[in-house]
Amino acid sequence: MTYVVSVETHIPEGAPEMDPLQRAGAVAILESGLDSVEGIEGPDGMEADLHETIVAVYPGGALLRIFVDAPALEFAEEAVRSVVGELLERSELLAEWTVDRCEVQLHPDLAQESLAAADGPDAPPDDPASRKARHAAQAAAGTGGYDQRSPRYLAALGLLLLRGVTAASSGGDRSAAKDFLTEATDVARYVALDRPDAWANFSPTNVALHAVSAANAFGDAGVALETAGPLMRRHIPAPERRAALWVEAARAYSQRGRLADGYQALRIAENCAAQDVRRPAVRELVADMAARDRRRTLPELHHFSRQLGAPA
Incomplete structure (x- = not known):
């Protein structure tokens, strides 16, 4: 089954924000590093294949969407967390970055199907809502909702989602394009950046333009x-x-x-x-x-x- 794993990474607490040159370097490191990974072997002969990545870097860190084929949701998350963590450790520029979130976001029906494939003592709760609560508890220091995020973070997240819209519509995946657009629309409610000089130029208008483009693609x-x-x-x-x-x-x-x-x-x-x-x-x-x-x-x-x- 193919999962889309969302990853949030941040620069060390107290470190100065990245300038444009550093952000470009971070994008190159992350994209080239992830592109070099083809498969991951896990316990009991399980395998996961990474086949597409979307990277957005902002002054305080990076946001990733990684498409991975895996036998179960939890293994997909674990595989991606392992790969991203190792990639950060190997890079001098990103060695002190932290991975603060790494999870699959699914519709309830798909989540239930995926969770049924997981077993063992570390298996997540069967109920998707309970699993979501568990993830929230694991992120104890919590990243907070969109209303608690900085405009720059939201702009980077928004652009990441819009890249997902473009990739999904180009690939004919109507469901994925709809999901990306829905989340981008939600993010845009907290962003007021309809200005040509705004950082990353993410806005409700940009989301609507991608919706038009996606409709044409389909x-x-x-x-x-x-x-x-x-x-x-x-x-x-x-x-x-x-x-x-x-x-x-x-x-x-x-x-x-x-x-x-x-x-x-x-x-x-x-x-x-x-x-x-x-x-x-x-x-x-x-x-x-x-x-x-x-x-x-x-x-x-x-x-x-x-x-x-x-x-x-």
């Missing part, structure tokens, strides 16, 4: 346009975010065969951030739209396609 053009509607009327300070919104709107219009509306959305995106419209993915979208206009009823679309160097 072919739900109607949902994408419905979600995009309120954003089109909202002031979005960052021009790149505005451009991203209108590109996604164009993608949704295209899916529904509304090529004229899609073209207009692309021109609005170009006015927001011209360089973003020239990215390969957008050029492919424009070329596809032009190719589908076989009767050339939209000459301006074909002209735009040639301008971008993406003729049909």
Whole structure:
């Protein structure tokens, strides 16, 4: 069974926060270290395979989402805790960091199925709610709820979750994408960072944009346009975010065969951030739209396609 293990690590208490260069170094160490791990052997011949990781580093530590195949939930958690702990110990930069949380977050039905696979004296309680209480007790010094976290921590967590949305939607995993979006939405309720100069630029607007993108990825053009509607009327300070919104709107219009509306959305995106419209993915979208206009009823679309160097 595949589990998503959430890990929180922090710099030593009293240590100065990491600067941008140190954060970049921490990302490189964590990503390269985790990428080098293929499998973990446990007791009684049990094995766990790490096959994907998402890393977000903020000034006070790092947040990880690690996808692991394991026979039982507790073994997945133990395997990830062991790997992350060993990785931190081996690194001079991260040697004194602490692992403050390492657990799987599952829906109750999946948790019950997973817990049934665990046995022995150290097996967790059968009831998922009791297990959650046990985890809370183990984190005695508690990390607290989102309302007790710093904006920088929440921004890093939010971006981690949004990377999860992108990865899940790209992989066609609708359930995982929904879970990541739900948690990101919850985090965003405690963040007021809708400013272009905000650290990490995580905000409710960014969450909504990812929801639009995910809907498009799953072919739900109607949902994408419905979600995009309120954003089109909202002031979005960052021009790149505005451009991203209108590109996604164009993608949704295209899916529904509304090529004229899609073209207009692309021109609005170009006015927001011209360089973003020239990215390969957008050029492919424009070329596809032009190719589908076989009767050339939209000459301006074909002209735009040639301008971008993406003729049909």
